[in-house]
Amino acid sequence: MAEIKETDAITGIETTGHEWDGIKELDNPLPNWWRWIFWATIIWSIGYWVAYPALPLISSYSKGMLGYSSRGEVAVELAEAKLAHAGQRVKVASASLEQIRTKPELLEFTLAGGRSAFNVHCTQCHGSGAQGFVGYPNLNDDEWLWGGSLKEIQKTITHGIRNEDDEDARTSAMPAFLRDKVLNPAQISDVADYVLGLSGQSKDQAAQGRGKAIYAEQCAGCHGETGSGDMAQGAPALNNAIWLYGGDKETIVETISNSRGGVMPAWGRILDPVTIKQLAVYVHSLGGGS
Numbered sequence: 001m002a003e004i005k006e007t008d009a010i011t012g013i014e015t016t017g018h019e020w021d022g023i024k025e026l027d028n029p030l031p032n033w034w035r036w037i038f039w040a041t042i043i044w045s046i047g048y049w050v051a052y053p054a055l056p057l058i059s060s061y062s063k064g065m066l067g068y069s070s071r072g073e074v075a076v077e078l079a080e081a082k083l084a085h086a087g088q089r090v091k092v093a094s095a096s097l098e099q100i101r102t103k104p105e106l107l108e109f110t111l112a113g114g115r116s117a118f119n120v121h122c123t124q125c126h127g128s129g130a131q132g133f134v135g136y137p138n139l140n141d142d143e144w145l146w147g148g149s150l151k152e153i154q155k156t157i158t159h160g161i162r163n164e165d166d167e168d169a170r171t172s173a174m175p176a177f178l179r180d181k182v183l184n185p186a187q188i189s190d191v192a193d194y195v196l197g198l199s200g201q202s203k204d205q206a207a208q209g210r211g212k213a214i215y216a217e218q219c220a221g222c223h224g225e226t227g228s229g230d231m232a233q234g235a236p237a238l239n240n241a242i243w244l245y246g247g248d249k250e251t252i253v254e255t256i257s258n259s260r261g262g263v264m265p266a267w268g269r270i271l272d273p274v275t276i277k278q279l280a281v282y283v284h285s286l287g288g289g290s
Helices: 032-051 070-094 097-102 104-121 150-159 185-198 205-218 249-258 273-285
Strands: 015-020 023-026
Touching (some): 070 104, 070 273, 097 104, 104 273, 150 273
Antiparallel strands (some): 015 023
């Protein structure tokens, strides 16, 4: 027996038989334009699937009839960029660090390359603004452990500090005065007060007096009689308020007791000479280069 469909009295359109809370669904057909768009998208997707990479395989993917690859497109763009920069890089390679600074166009290119390399390789330790962190030097000021000239910065970047990969790495070693049993805790406390007194941060005159003699015997050989430091040895100045690991007494006592020994990679083994030059000029330009 044929099903008798109900017709809506108002619209004259048959219902589907679905009803919810007294509301009946009309059996309105989809508009033709909607159906044509629907089929067009299916046809388009099949064509796209055939023309472009789309189907994942076990260890690869379907290449598509057009052979398009976004990775390949990027590779072409990088090759074009390198070709465009090749001439300037040759100029950087042949110019001295001082000459680069006197040629505005070459300096602009060098700084741009140095900034890019710094963001990729150096920000993890020195920060995106080169402000440094505890144990990682601030590169914006004029306080340098190994020298802030263009050549000294280039050398530090090239060979690194206390690494095992480069025999020319910057190397210095501070004794662990407590661990090595050179000084006892009371003597270290007095030396810490004397060191703080060099920059006017300690008021304990008695402790400073006791620490002065110990400092002269154990520390002045590297840090200088007045605490001015020695870049040739990588010994920091102690007569200012700039501290790599912290300038409170507790931290200074820890440094004297157990020493410190930060490590920096030898970037000359990782980066090409032109990039090293660009980095040196960029770091020097941050405001602290001497």
